[in-house]
Amino acid sequence: MTVQRRMMREDRRAQLVEVALAIVSTDGADGLTLGRLAERAGVSKPVVYDHFESRSAILLSLFRDFDRRQTEKLVAALAEARPTVEDQANAIASCHVRCVLEHGAELSSIGAALTGSPDLAEVRRRSERNYLELCRRAIDSAAGRAVLDEPGAVAFLGAADAVSIAAAEGTIDPRSAERATVRVLLALTER
Known part of the structure; x- marks a missing residue:
């Protein structure tokens, strides 16, 4: 029962x-x-x-749900991609841009509604840390002895967010955003 x-x-x-x-x-x-x-x-x-x-608890739950689903999508995409640095970078870029295109407006709205919330700040920090660690492990374990260090991962995230938002706003097309994200990720990867 x-x-x-x-x-x-x-x-x-x-x-x-x-x-x-x-x-x-x-x-x-x-x-x-x-x-x-x-x-x-x-x-x-x-x-x-x-x-x-509270309303904040619902919004935090939505944020966590987005994060969980996106992590699952990225893990699946990385598992399907060949274990080369380029293919792993393509999988990361594609997932990142798609996430922003599909849910960027909702995530921005949720983030704005929770501005100043210490709970959201902690959830975001943990989410970003986990996301970047997943990306770093994918690049680091790919064939070719590549390393994405922590500063490079943070720089990648800023650039990926910027081009993904531009794609969501229609300033650039999504495929261009993906290609730019791959170029940035590969440029920040030490080989």
Whole structure:
């Protein structure tokens, strides 16, 4: 009985996160309130409060969910790519640009809504650290004795974000953003 109740609780939480994402996607983070989430999910406010103690908690959960899904996509792309520095760099670049194209507006909206939140700052730091470590391991373990050091990884992230945002805004096309990201990543990789 306990397992079934727990699964139902996990399913409800997943539903609330999905509905919250839909609200943020259409109305921005400012449109997400506990009342609106309850209404759109077809539940009472106490049900929402049972899963999230505040609006910030929902937004943090959305951020973590984005991070988890993107990490899974990157891990899968790296596993499918050949173990060369160039192919690993292409997989990283493609995933990075696609993430921003698919969810950049929502992530920006969530980040803006949580500006000043110490919890978000810590979650972001941990997320970036894990992401960069995953990228560094992919490059470092690729054939050809390549190394992406920590300053290079940080520089890569800044450049990748900039060209990905430009692609999302329509300033450059997504394929150009991917190629630029690969060039930056390879230039920062010591061989």
